[in-house]
Amino acid sequence: MTPGAPPVQVRELAKSYGGANAVGGISFEIHEGETFALLGPNGAGKSTTIEILEGYRDRSSGEVSVLGKDPQHGGLDWKSQLGIVLQSSGESGNVTVLEQLKHFAGYYPNPRNVGEVIEAVGLASQARTRIGRLSGGQRRRVDVALGIIGRPRLLFLDEPTTGFDPQARHQFWGLVNGLKDEGTTILLTTHYLDEAATLADRAGVIVGGRLVDIGPIDQIGGPGAKVPIVRWRQDGVVRSERTSAPSVLAARLYAEAGREVEGLEITRPSLEDIYLDLVGAHAGAAEDAA
Numbered sequence: 597m598t599p600g601a602p603p604v605q606v607r608e609l610a611k612s613y614g615g616a617n618a619v620g621g622i623s624f625e626i627h628e629g630e631t632f633a634l635l636g637p638n639g640a641g642k643s644t645t646i647e648i649l650e651g652y653r654d655r656s657s658g659e660v661s662v663l664g665k666d667p668q669h670g671g672l673d674w675k676s677q678l679g680i681v682l683q684s685s686g687e688s689g690n691v692t693v694l695e696q697l698k699h700f701a702g703y704y705p706n707p708r709n710v711g712e713v714i715e716a717v718g719l720a721s722q723a724r725t726r727i728g729r730l731s732g733g734q735r736r737r738v739d740v741a742l743g744i745i746g747r748p749r750l751l752f753l754d755e756p757t758t759g760f761d762p763q764a765r766h767q768f769w770g771l772v773n774g775l776k777d778e779g780t781t782i783l784l785t786t787h788y789l790d791e792a793a794t795l796a797d798r799a800g801v802i803v804g805g806r807l808v809d810i811g812p813i814d815q816i817g818g819p820g821a822k823v824p825i826v827r828w829r830q831d832g833v834v835r836s837e838r839t840s841a842p843s844v845l846a847a848r849l850y851a852e853a854g855r856e857v858e859g860l861e862i863t864r865p866s867l868e869d870i871y872l873d874l875v876g877a878h879a880g881a882a883e884d885a886a
């Protein structure tokens with residue numbers, strides 16, 4: 597890899613399945629040590645993109661470089677620098693968590709300590725349990741453990757916390773923050789927008805195989821997207837107004853009412869609100885075009 601080159605470079609990547617475009621020419625880069633979230637509705641093309649970057653799927657056209665190599669020609673040495681948590685692993689269950697991790701650790705030149713990884717994913721009490729006896733969420737933690745055991749430079753997390761309870765999800769976020777601190781570059785897909793907001797430095801939003809927005813996570817949707825919403829009740833009717841000076845509006849409402857304003861609430865759109873607006877607008881535009 598050329599020194600200073602981004603670990604992931606994607607130029608005009610396209611993939612069609614039997615004539616149907618799943619990915620229609622997308623371009624993005626992921627920089628060293630960055631966590632990049634690829635967001636989008638079901639069927640948008642996220643997994644197809646990730647699988648192409650991982651070398652599991654070929655592309656129809658475009659240029660892709662991952663850790664300095666074209667994934668279609670990445671060798672074992674290249675592969676050992678990747679950590680992969682697929683959407684579903686199909687991990688079968690006759691071996692214990694400890695045995696499985698020890699086995700996989702043996703494939704890598706500089707693996708993490710197996711006990712520490714088991715502890716980090718919250719499976720210390722299940723270390724000697726057969727994987728087949730774990731709950732769905734616990735098996736998902738095994739997938740995550742297998743993804744990080746090789747101390748990857750680049751980690752792919754495809755919907756990593758599906759099936760996690762809220763406590764496990766928070767624990768997982770702590771784990772990812774630790775990996776970030778160590779300088780791991782991460783590509784994350786998730787349908788949990790709070791997860792993306794917490795973990796990602798930048799995001800790309802993909803709809804119908806096209807990248808409709810990309811940028812720092814707090815700038816997704818553009819400057820207007822974060823304008824606060826003021827809601828209040830007047831004559832029994834809920835009213836709302838978007839303004840970048842919400843306290844000025846609140847003060848005016850208070851002056852006009854001459855008393856506490858009923859149901860007054862000032863909120864800023866969350867990443868989820870912004871994402872839903874963005875996806876709604878682009879999905880609608882795509883339908884109009886069709």
Ligand SMILES: Nc1ncnc2c1ncn2[C@@H]1O[C@H](COP(=O)(O)OP(=O)(O)OP(=O)(O)O)[C@@H](O)[C@H]1O
Nearest residue numbers: 613617618636637638639640641642643644645683
């Ligand atoms: N092997 C395949 N053969 C044919 N079509 C496929 C294949 N894999 C995916 N597709 C289609 O390509 C499109 C993109 O699918 P993809 O799995 O990449 O979406 P996604 O964004 O990962 O969705 P999800 O959020 O549901 O995981 C979909 O229309 C899907 O039906």
